[in-house]
Amino acid sequence: MTTALLPEGLRDRLPPQADAAAAILRAALDAIRAHGYERVAPPLAEYEESLVGRLKTSAARDLLRVADPLSQRTLALRPDITTQVGRIAATRLAHRPRPLRLSYGGPVMKLRASQLRPEREMTQIGAELVGRDSATAAAEIVALAVEALAATGATGITVDLTLPDLVDTLAAGPLPLRPSQAAQVRALLDAKDAGGLAASGAASYLPLIEAAGPFADALERLRAFDTNGILDRRLAALETIATRLEGMAEVTLDPTERHGFEYQSWLGFSLFADGLTGEIGRGGTYTILHEDGHEEPAVGFSIYPDPLLDVRADEQPSRRLFLPLGHDPDLAARLRGEGWVTVAALDERCDGAGCTHHLVAGEVQPPT
Amino acid sequence: MTTALLPEGLRDRLPPQADAAAAILRAALDAIRAHGYERVAPPLAEYEESLVGRLKTSAARDLLRVADPLSQRTLALRPDITTQVGRIAATRLAHRPRPLRLSYGGPVMKLRASQLRPEREMTQIGAELVGRDSATAAAEIVALAVEALAATGATGITVDLTLPDLVDTLAAGPLPLRPSQAAQVRALLDAKDAGGLAASGAASYLPLIEAAGPFADALERLRAFDTNGILDRRLAALETIATRLEGMAEVTLDPTERHGFEYQSWLGFSLFADGLTGEIGRGGTYTILHEDGHEEPAVGFSIYPDPLLDVRADEQPSRRLFLPLGHDPDLAARLRGEGWVTVAALDERCDGAGCTHHLVAGEVQPPT
The missing domain is CATH 3.40.50 (Rossmann fold)
Structure with missing residues (x-):
């Protein structure tokens, strides 16, 4: 019967999954809260133009729009809470001392599902550390992401680290590239296309393809490649992060992976766990644009925990x-x-x- | 700056209110869960026609509509979760044994704010007991509503009981009214218009106006009015409920109050608490329409806890x-x-x- 059908990508959660989803949200947010992150709760919808102004271009194409007869303007359902938290940090909480630690958790909605994620409504949980993007700040956020994920019952957690602006840094220094060439080199590195790199006259970037894999080995290759020491601070920061994660997660390094990290500054990371296809969360360093035009550094992460419902060890049935x-x-x-x-x-x-x-x-x- | 402005009726919750809102949701749902109610989580949006089909007429006029290029149909944001839970009970959980105890908690969105509630996005928490609407079932739900409300930190809780189909019951029995007259009498009783009642030739209904107030007295007057004993079962049921609430809440009776209870069957109730303007929740008995056309009795309640954020005793600042x-x-x-x-x-x-x-x-x- 028609009334029982839901739109594509939207669904009912039934017992016991709805209880488990609530328990996951609670466990992750409790773990985050214990590290001093205070909750903010932005609305489900905003003015479309306001959301579009702060979203990455790709996300702005993916908005579900709401006609609002009251304001006679178009609203959009939030596809992401991070951007809303950035807005809050830059406006109503601009006066609060930094570092400012904020957390959030709730539903987001997208126009389209992705192949990996058939849902258009999903839960997003995260934390943002505003006012710092140092190695120590990044290590706190990456470790917190792992701790929050572990609190949900996820096992076998892996963190894949990347350096989103690596090619730009090298191109501006020891391995100069023309601007058009830089974009090509980034694409070839993304595709791990060694032949293409050599053919495009950027053979000096070839060693980066090999500098990926388990952290210690990959870092060693990256250090050997960095004969000028221009990456010294970055590599030390990566080590700070990896050291913090010892005993908590496997760490891998894929320094040239840029997919989805176009808006991150020096650090990006993806989170994986046993039994899941694709990443369960991600994060990195970025900047928040203030109303007076100045930019503030920040680092944060988001987890999209819904797939964990399918892989968690069976709950003890409640007594x-x-x-x-x-x-x-x-x-x-x-x-x-x-x-x-x-x-x-x-x-x-x-x-x-x-x-x-x-x-x-x-x-x-x-x-x- | 424009990008910082939110649409009317939508707002950011900041620290510490966002944490307090999460704590309220958690406390209420924990109290409900302990009584065997299992969580369901319907989606934020459904096909408009599906929501309209199950909503009260008034609520259907109050939908925020979403254009969905994917289905090429119009969706609507849910203004109420109860109706979604009814849909679930009548479809995907139709096979589950009765009584079926379900709970829910999450945001709802309305086109318009009301005078009492300036928010268009608000939290709704509730429980539905499906398959029974007996006095015992109703008493369980009313007591659970009070317990959930108390768990959020509300104090001075009052429950106002009403009998939504009272006039219909009397008009079909000892105090006959023509159908057109019945509607008029209901309106006059709603307005407590004694003069109007007498003038409309329904003076026999006058004692109902006096049968309102603190429970014991009001019940006594209602019993004295019911000389034929046609309300015996109803009055006994009200006593069962009031007895269950002893020591938990003040109980009042307003037997002819129908406003907002047009879709309730024999019982409706409103919840009030100290420091709040207007009701903080409501509930009652009703029927769920199944796909094969049969109707199933149910009783449930909803709390809209957001105003509690303004009246809760100041939280202990966290250590x-x-x-x-x-x-x-x-x-x-x-x-x-x-x-x-x-x-x-x-x-x-x-x-x-x-x-x-x-x-x-x-x-x-x-x-x-």
Whole structure:
């Protein structure tokens, strides 16, 4: 029947998945909150032009638009919360001392689903550290992303680090490129196209293709490549981050990976976990544009945790205690206080189906 | 600057209100969950025609519409989650045994704000007990509404009970009215217009105006009015509910109040709390229409908790512990496990401003 059909990419979450989704959101935000990040909650929709002004070009093409008879303007549903948090940091919280630690969690909506993510409505959770983008600040954010992800039950977490402005840095220094050539070299490095690089007269960039993989080895190759020491500070920062992640996550380095990091400054990272296809989150350093035109450094991450619902180890089914007609309500309240979920009989027909335990003569018992 | 302005009725929640809003949502849903209600999470938007088909007429006029190039159809943002839960109960969960206990919590969006509620995006939290609308089922739901509301920190809770189909019941029995007259009598009773009632030849309904107020007295007057005993079961059900609420909430009775309860069956109720203008929640009995045309009884409630943010006693400011450069990360993790919020220094400039405590030589100390 038509009324039961939902639009493509939108769906109902049923028990027990809806409870699990709420538990994931809570666990991640609790982990983030414990590190001093304060919650902000921007609205689900804003003026389209306001969102477009702050979004990356690609995301601005992907907005669901809302006609608003009240303002007689077009609103758009937020496809991303990070940009809203940037707006808040640059306006209403511009007066707050830096570093400013903010967190958020809630739904976002996109016009189109992607191949990896068939959903158009998804949960986004994240944290932004505003006013710093140092190695220490970046290490705090990357480690916090891993801790938040681990709190949701994800296992086998891998962090892939990248240096989004690496080619620009080298091209402006020891390995000069013409502007048109730089774009080509970036594309060839993205594609790991060694032959193309050599043919395009940028053979000096070839070693970067090999400087990818498990962190320690990749870093060593990158250091050997950086004979001028122009990357010294970057490499030291990467080491600070990798050291912080010891025992928390596997770390890999793919220094020239730029896909999706076009708006990051010196650092980008992707998060992966066991059992998931594709990344579960990402982050990096960036700048926030203030109203007076000045730019402020920031570093942050976002997790899109919905796919975790399919890979988390099966939850322990909750202990559901059946309360027969005429039970003692004070005892029931006490048992709820101890963590029991109680299900009260409403009439003689109720027999406690679906309950793991029954309350019999004031005693909790397994069902007979 | 234009980009900082939000549309009317939409706003950013900042610290500490955003954290408090999340805590309210969590507390209410935890209280509901402990009584065996399982979470469902319908999408933020559905096909407009599907939402309109299930919404009350008035709510259907109040939809924010979304153009969806993907389906080439019009979607609408949900103005209410209850109707979505009804859809789920009637379709994907139609096979689940009854009574079925479901809960939900999340944002809803309306085209227009109301005078009492200037927000167009608001949080809705609720529970639905599907398959029963008995006195016991209603008492469970009303008591659960009060418990959930109390869990959010609301105090001085009052429940106002009403009997939405009272006039219809009387008109079909001992106090016959013509159909056109019945509508007029309902309106006059809503307006407590004694003169109008007498003038319209419905003086026999006059005692109902007096049968309102604190529960015990109002019930007594209603019982004295019901000389034929035709309301016996209703009055007994109201007593069951009021008895359940003893020690939890003040109870009042306004048997002819119909405003906003047009789609409730025998019971409606409104929730009030200290310091709030207008009701903070409402609920009642109703029927869910299944795909094969049969109707199923249900009882439920919704709370719209956002105004509580303005009246809750000031939160204890969280204990924020400043961690200097070079602190012991294991100790910091242990302190977070004990409930501390930690704020790590990022550089020499960080001086722990905004922190209530400092970690000095491995010891937690008040700031100097």
